[in-house]
Amino acid sequence: MRLLHTSDWHLGRTLHGVDLLDHQASYLDHLVDVARSEQVDAVVVAGDVYDRAIPPVEAVTLLSDTLARLAEHTTVVVTSGNHDSATRLGFGSALMRERVRLRTRVASLAEPVEVAGALVYGLPYLDPDVCRAELAPVGADGARGLLARSHQAVTDAAMTRVRADVAARRGGERPRVVVAAHAFVVGGRASESERDIRVGGVDHVAADVFAGADYVALGHLHGPQVVQGPAGTVLRYSGSPLAYSFSEQHHAKSSVLVDLSGDAPTTTLLPAPVPRRLTDVTGTLDDLLGPAGEPHVEDWVRVTVTDAARPADLFRRVRQRFAHALVVQHRPERPDEERTRPVLVTAAADPVVVAADFVAHVTGARPTDAEAQVLRAAHEHVIAAERSA
Numbered sequence: 301m302r303l304l305h306t307s308d309w310h311l312g313r314t315l316h317g318v319d320l321l322d323h324q325a326s327y328l329d330h331l332v333d334v335a336r337s338e339q340v341d342a343v344v345v346a347g348d349v350y351d352r353a354i355p356p357v358e359a360v361t362l363l364s365d366t367l368a369r370l371a372e373h374t375t376v377v378v379t380s381g382n383h384d385s386a387t388r389l390g391f392g393s394a395l396m397r398e399r400v401r402l403r404t405r406v407a408s409l410a411e412p413v414e415v416a417g418a419l420v421y422g423l424p425y426l427d428p429d430v431c432r433a434e435l436a437p438v439g440a441d442g443a444r445g446l447l448a449r450s451h452q453a454v455t456d457a458a459m460t461r462v463r464a465d466v467a468a469r470r471g472g473e474r475p476r477v478v479v480a481a482h483a484f485v486v487g488g489r490a491s492e493s494e495r496d497i498r499v500g501g502v503d504h505v506a507a508d509v510f511a512g513a514d515y516v517a518l519g520h521l522h523g524p525q526v527v528q529g530p531a532g533t534v535l536r537y538s539g540s541p542l543a544y545s546f547s548e549q550h551h552a553k554s555s556v557l558v559d560l561s562g563d564a565p566t567t568t569l570l571p572a573p574v575p576r577r578l579t580d581v582t583g584t585l586d587d588l589l590g591p592a593g594e595p596h597v598e599d600w601v602r603v604t605v606t607d608a609a610r611p612a613d614l615f616r617r618v619r620q621r622f623a624h625a626l627v628v629q630h631r632p633e634r635p636d637e638e639r640t641r642p643v644l645v646t647a648a649a650d651p652v653v654v655a656a657d658f659v660a661h662v663t664g665a666r667p668t669d670a671e672a673q674v675l676r677a678a679h680e681h682v683i684a685a686e687r688s689a
Contacts, residue, residue: 301416301476304335304374304570305556307346307519308540310383312359315600316626320542321358323575327541328366330573331555336373338557341416343370346519346538347381347425347482349389371399377413379422380404381482381519386424403480406431410461418476418560419469421462421513425482426454435461455483455505463512476560479510482519487527488537493545494522507535515558515565523551524569534565541572546602546627549578576600576624585611589621602627609665630663652679 311324335343350359370376376399380386390404401413403422412419426435432447435457439445447453459479466477483505484490507529510516516535518527524539538556543549554569579599583592584607601622605614610630618628645654655675659667667675 301342301418301560302338302340303342303344303415303418303420303478303515303517303558303560304331304338304340305344305346305480305515305517305536305538305558306331306541307482307517307538308348308381308522309345310348310351310540310542310544311362312355313351313544315544318600318626321362323542325362326575327572328362331541332366332369332373334555334557334570335370340374340557341418342375342377342413342420344420344422344478344480344517345376345378346480346517347379348383348519348540349378349381350384352383353385353388355388367400375399375401375413375415377401377403377415377420377422377480379480379482379519380424382425382427384425406434406458409458410465412465418478419466420478420480421465423455423458423462423479423481426451426458428454432457451483451503451505452509455481456509459509459512466512476515477513478515478517478558478560479513480517480519481510484520485518485527485535488518488521489523489525491522491545491551492547493540494520507533510535514560517556517558522548524554524556526567532564534567536567542575543578546578546580549580578602580604581622582606585614585617589617593621597622598624600624600626603629605630606633608632610663632663652676655679 309324311321313320349363367376378401380389386404390402403409404424406424409421409423412421428449428451432449432454433444435454436445436447447457462479469475484503486504486506507527510533511530513533516529516533518535518537521537522540522544523537525537527535527537529535536556539551539553541553543551543553553572553574555572557568557570559566577599579596580602581588581593581596582604585605588603588605601624603618603622603625605611611617614630615628618625652675656667656672659671
């Protein structure tokens with residue numbers, strides 16, 4: 301069996317206000333091409349299909365079209381993530397064509413999709429506050445208990461159900477077992493753009509909870525990576541197909557081609573198309589407007605200008621040079637001790653002096669005489685207004 305593992309599409313997401321839907325559509329075109337050319341038996345999407353619970357209409361249309369195209373070539377198993385509304389994503393799942401299988405309900409997480417002799421279990425995102433009662437075991441007296449309020453407890457309970465289903469099916473050769481899960485597994489490396497899933501201060505799940513699976517297709521963390529798991533189990537994050545923050549600029553975005561035909565699963569990373577690089581550029585404005593900025597004029601850039609004083613008309617001049625600048629900031633270079641030295645402001649401090657110090661901190665230069673007069677006039681205007689109130 302061969303499958304294609306992907307996750308964290310975040311359809312409908314923007315990047316510093318830039319609409320990414322066309323770039324997401326290009327990735328999905330690539331995914332359909334790979335599914336066809338590699339003749340995979342299944343495509344597994346491990347959650348965060350949408351970027352928010354109520355996605356824009358264009359994102360819903362893109363997903364519908366993509367699932368229809370993938371189903372022409374392979375079986376598709378889709379689970380919900382913490383960004384998705386499980387109810388909305390799973391709407392109409394009973395009416396879906398046979399090759400599109402949505403796994404968004406806790407009640408059906410131990411009902412596998414059987415593909416090429418393998419069992420694919422799709423675990424929806426398990427919010428402890430929502431599902432710890434439903435996943436709790438039933439006692440001898442018929443009463444249902446309540447699991448601990450943690451991701452570890454609910455994922456452990458879910459995998460107990462999965463292992464029980466696998467054991468009940470064994471009649472001959474042990475089937476290959478694939479689990480798709482959306483979770484923060486211990487050992488994974490996070491970036492800035494994943495939504496915090498902490499509940500009660502606990503967000504991690506131990507890798508050992510997935511014992512018994514051959515391959516665990518993980519979603520949630522945006523960097524492609526392997527997580528050390530129990531013997532005989534391969535755990536991998538496919539990562540997101542696009543960079544969704546500058547903290548992801550060095551990720552090698554990809555999908556995972558998984559071969560389950562040997563003694564142990566083997567994985568190959570298939571590079572995803574890069575619509576536009578994300579880059580940090582730092583230096584004086586003259587440097588950035590000169591040869592130093594040339595290699596990055598077509599990138600999405602975060603520009604940090606280090607001139608001692610804020611250059612005039614900064615934003616316009618940067619945007620003329622870098623048409624795709626997403627962030628423009630002025631941060632003068634200062635000695636480390638000046639950069640970190642705390643400043644105590646008391647009620648006795650002159651507000652105009654405090655404002656002037658702030659101007660110096662932000663711009664790297666003390667206010668001019670004219671600017672100081674503006675600050676003083678503003679302060680006096682506020683004082684007069686307070687007296688007349």
